[in-house]
Amino acid sequence: xxxxxxxxxxxxxxxxxxxxxxxxxxxxxxxxxxxxxxxxxxxxxxxxxxxxxxxxxxxxxxxxxxxxxxxxxxxxxxxxxxxxxxxxxxxxxxxxxxxxxxxxxxxxxxxxxxxxxxxxxxxxxxxxxxxxxxxxxxxxxxxxx
Numbered sequence: 001x002x003x004x005x006x007x008x009x010x011x012x013x014x015x016x017x018x019x020x021x022x023x024x025x026x027x028x029x030x031x032x033x034x035x036x037x038x039x040x041x042x043x044x045x046x047x048x049x050x051x052x053x054x055x056x057x058x059x060x061x062x063x064x065x066x067x068x069x070x071x072x073x074x075x076x077x078x079x080x081x082x083x084x085x086x087x088x089x090x091x092x093x094x095x096x097x098x099x100x101x102x103x104x105x106x107x108x109x110x111x112x113x114x115x116x117x118x119x120x121x122x123x124x125x126x127x128x129x130x131x132x133x134x135x136x137x138x139x140x141x142x143x144x145x
Contacts, residue, residue, distance in 0.1 A: 016060035019051040029068050034112050036076040037126050042117070047071050102131040106139040 025033065030040045047068060051059055061067045109115065111125040121130030124139055131139075 014062055016062045017064075018059055019048065019061070019064060021048075021052055023048050023051075023064075025068065026065070029065060030112075032069055033072045036072055037123075038072060038075060038079070039115075039117050039123070040112070043072060043075055046075075102135040103138060103143075106131065106135060107143055109139070 025040065025044050030044075033040045033043050051061075051067075053059075105120065106124060109124060111123070115123050117123065122128040124131065124136060127136070129136060
C-alpha cells in the first residue's frame, strides 16, 4: 500500500432507491423483455405495481435494471412451465377473432406493436399465435400471397 492509498477515505457504499411511481422500462429494458417473448407492457405493469407496493427495505434496490432483468427471466420461466392449451383452427378460444379477421389484423402489425394477447393469443412473432399457419406464413412473408 502506498502512502497516499493508506490515508485515502474509502468510498461509502452506494444506497439503494425505491422504484419511482412513474417508472417505465427503457428501450434497452423493453428489448430484453421482448427478446424473451414477453408482453413488455403487461410485465412492466406487474413489475411497477409489485415494487411500488413492496414495503420496507425489500422495496429498495441498488440496480433497478438488473432487478428488471431478473424479473423478466423469472416470468419467462414461469410462462414456459405453464401448461399450454391445445389450440387449432377449429378449437379456438372463445375470445379469439374469426379466422377471416386474421389477415386484416396482421396487415399493419409490426413486432412489438399493439396486440391484445388476452383476446388474440400470443404475439405473431412468437410463432405460437392463434392464427392459422397459412396466415402466420403470410404475415412473415410481408403480407404477400
